[in-house]
Amino acid sequence: MRMMYLSYPAEAKDTVARILDEWDMLDWAIMDTTDKSADARVVLPESDSQSLVDTLQNRLSSYKNWQLVIVPVEACIGPETEETIEDQTGDEKEKEKSPEIALREEIYQDVADGTKINSNFLILTLLSAIVAALGMNANSVAVVVGAMVIAPLLGPLLAFSFAASIGDAELMLKASRTALAGLALGVGTAFLIGFIIDVNLSSQELIDRTHVGLDSVVLALASGGAAALSIARGSSTTLVGVMVAVALLPPSVAFAVYLGAGELALSARAGVLLATNIICVNIASMLVFAIRGVRPRTWLEKRSAKRSRQINLAVWSVLLVGVVGLIVLVLG
Template identity: 55%
Template sequence: MRLFELSMDDGDRVGPVHQAVLATNPLDCSLTDVDSGGRRLMRMVFNEGDGQKALDTISTMLEHQEGWRLVVLPVEASLPKLEAEPDPEVKKKIRTVALREEIYQDIQAGTKLDRDFLILTTLSTIVVVFGLAADNVAAVIGAMVIAPLLGPILAFALGSALGDFALMTKATRTALSGLFLGMAISVVIGLVFDVNLGSAELTNRTIVGLDSTALALASGAAAALSIVAGLPSTLVGVMVAVALLPPAASTGLFAGSGEFSLAARAGLLLMINIVSVNLAALLVFFFKGVRPRTWLERRSAKRSVYINAAVWAVLIVALTAVAVYLTVPGVPEVPGVPRS
């Protein structure tokens, strides 16, 4: 359940807004008297998966007004218990989807290119680099979880679904900054330290094939679904499954050690992961109905979805074809390390 609280100046818009909200069938709706500041407070309660129509209605009616604020709060419990169940046929049509504004706020937070993002990327890169070199699975997984690189990738997909070019630009800047920072640190470590290029964790990032694309597509779809369903905690598992930092760090390590062929393979895996996550997340957002509020914005967003989906699809086919062409049985040969 969700609680909507609408605070607005008293005036001739209060009545129409109240009637429009009642038409969206909230579980409960109340309107307070005018307070000492000349404001009214409207409280509405909606079931999980409901409320988007009411939110859009309020936004449309008050879009050009001043002095109003709508706050959405999660409801942990409500008494008395709701006994009435929706009609079975109606229940089948209900999609449990987080509010568009909730999804936007959750994902937009991952696009902030600030000091914390850079520090977290630096620390996670150091952890993953030495974890890869030492063949330490625990260290690699830990770095996957704390690395903040998946956020801006999902933000770009959401921006594509909404036709929000500002969000897409911000996400691109943050993602590229994080990836370049991670790769630069890895290159420096590869130049300074005598890295064990025979580590299984490291050489595994140079093995690419159809399974790499399948894993990245499934993980990207799972990430988007977890956000749309309002379950961001499940992203931890997705971060491990479709980690972007290990292949980026592997690319930098191999490049710093002068193994440019292996660096190219790791870079190919990184590109497959990025493109697959974007394509899968974009399709999930689109088919789950995550769209802008107005008709004009929806038309622009639809065009954005088609263009971006086409570009990602062409890229994933091309990258997968290269991966299949490069696929060889067993572990790639590393100079100075016998093939097992």
């Protein structure tokens, strides 16, 4: 369930009342009406939330000074509420419901936070690169897993995929800039470490990042899809497990450490694994967003989003074919 607080100008009172009358809600009320403004409170199931938000945006677009605040509801208790929930449960069995996904605006807010290049992002990337480089050189699994969890590089990739799915060029640019900055910082730090220290070429943690096969492609696709699905459902806490499965930092660090040590062949193999992860995460996450119905509100935006999604999927698919060919014909 979700609760929505709507603040709007008084002249839109009748419009809002008609909109709310059209929906089967657990509860709604018009509150704090004055000569200039009014407030409304709405409680409704998650499955109806996106449709109501889009309708409110469409109908209130001609008005100024309106605002919609959305908060999750843990529980709604009361005899009338229980009866309403039972009635709606029966209705849901008779009609098809939309997929269980977070609001488009909620997803946008979540992924947009991962595109900010601030001190926290830079420090976490720097520290995770140091931890990963030293951990892999010492062949310490626990240390490497810790570096995977704290590395913030998966967020910008998911933000890019989401932006491509809704046709938001500005968000795509911000996500690309953040991802490149993070990778550059991580690779640069690991390169210096590989150049300075004696690299342990027998470390299994380093060697593992040079093994690239078709199973790496399947794992990256599955993990990228799981990451996008967790974002689309609003359960981003599950991303910790996904980060461990398809972390971008360890292969990038292995690539840079080997490069710093002058091991060009091993560095190239780690670079292929990194490219595989990046490509597969983008393809899988865009497909999941499309299947789950994540798309813009207006017709023009939907047309732009469809074109953006097609172009991006085509480009990433060509790159994937190239990587698979490299794996099978050269590295296999």
